[in-house]
Amino acid sequence: MSAPVTIHRLVTAKSDPGHTEMRTDTAPELEAGEILLKVDSFSLTANNITYAAFGDAMQYWNFFPTGEDGFGHMPVWGFADVVASRTRGIEVGERFYGYFPIASHILMRPGRISPRGFYDVSEHRLDLVSAYNQYGRCSADEVYRPDREAFQALFRPLFVTAYMLADYLADNDWFGARQLLISSASSKTAYGTAFCLQGEDGLTVTGLTSARNRAFVEALGCYDSCALYDDIEQLDASIPTTYVDFAGDVALRARIHHHFGPALAHDCVVGAAHNAPFVKPLDMPGPAPKFFFAPEQIAKRNKDWGPDTFNARFSAAQERFFEQVSAANPVWMTVKTGQGFDAAQAVIRTLADTGGDPSSGHMIELG
Known part of the structure; x- marks a missing residue:
């Protein structure tokens, strides 16, 4: 210099x-x-x-x-x-x-x-x-475009997690669940995950959100259904369910565990949308929360598929997602x-x- x-x-x-x-x-x-x-x-x-x-x-x-x-x-x-x-x-x-x-x-x-x-x-x-x-x-x-840098910076790190999370859940056959319950459904990583899960036979993806964000979540079109946090106890507790936690809300986790009880197959902790720190499991029924770490699934798929195949599959999925974000009406x-x-x-x-x-x-x- x-x-x-x-x-x-x-x-x-x-x-x-x-x-x-x-x-x-x-x-x-x-x-x-x-x-x-x-x-x-x-x-x-x-x-x-x-x-x-x-x-x-x-x-x-x-x-x-x-x-x-x-x-x-x-x-x-x-x-x-x-x-x-x-x-x-x-x-x-x-x-x-x-x-x-x-x-x-x-x-x-x-x-x-x-x-x-x-x-x-x-x-x-x-x-x-x-x-x-x-x-x-x-x-x-191959996916980079100068006029789409904002999409890449905003979505790629989140979409990596979303894509790998969807793959991880599918790789484990949803942990025996027939319903995925996703909190903070309005967050970019959450709806990126739901986007990747569209079309999975026998699986219902339900987005949990607040009244303030309900219209936004429903307009996305990538969830099979939408439920408010206040209405969790009205959900069918007989359906085998995997909880995918983007909120990091301890009280919410406890409500879900107590409501679903033995029907809760897995509790997957992904993030803390509102700056709530991850805490150790409370005294509650059901499986202990398990933290999802995308790099571990990336390493697994690099080994399973090889880096070239992994990169090609991810790039294709990301391109489909970017196209959806670009064309969405109403705007995502x-x-x-x-x-x-x-x-x-x-x-x-x-x-x-x-x-x-x-x-x-x-x-x-x-x-």
Whole structure:
């Protein structure tokens, strides 16, 4: 680098994912084998609040250490451009999609470089989940389109979870259930899962939601039925049911366990839509909650099918989903774009406090 580069970073209070603060420092000189990327744009969804809520339990804070007690970097999905490179095979000007901190720049050490992209093999990331260390070249991504970057940033990380969750449930024959009960049905990952499950014979997918979001969920058209949280006790408790939990609500889980009792076949914990931390099972009937971790199912399918077949199947499903989102009437999502760190702070505070508006997708441009 010909001149020192100032890095602006947004850090998050671990005790309150809605509280963020700015930090400024100077990028070190690049060493051989390193690159410097300038973060251009990224999405913000309730999923990012989940990363913060599970930051310690799932090691999300460890990807981009801050060196500060009590503060971490909330990970986001987006796009960055290489502005300096001392790595053979990575050129200045290349654009990559992946997992970044909310920062103006990020230093990385690429490894396993291929035509598709690279993995960040910085020492502190070697023992972390490899799926989050992978960065894709936009020029080699068959699904990438410059005019659809917002869809990719907003939906791809969620759709990966949705696609793998649907595959995991099918792979286990729904755990013997004939009904899937999905909480936070208005969330993007939840309805992405329902989209992937459409057409499964003998299976009913029921979305649980609030009165406020009922019309939105029903208009999606990817659930077989919709039920309000207040009406759980009116559901048929004789149907073998698997609960898919996107809400992380302890009281809701207890109600479902007590209502369905022996008919509850499986309790699958996926996330916490409203910043509720995952807790140990309560004294309640039925199976103990089990956390779903998408990278484990990805690893299984890479082994079962091979990486090329897995990538082809996922890309085809993602393309179908993007086409549906693009053509949906009424509109599934309106993209709202904010400029700079101030906009990011405002969106994060709203998502942490309210979960956000399911019909809105937030993109932040740092420019």
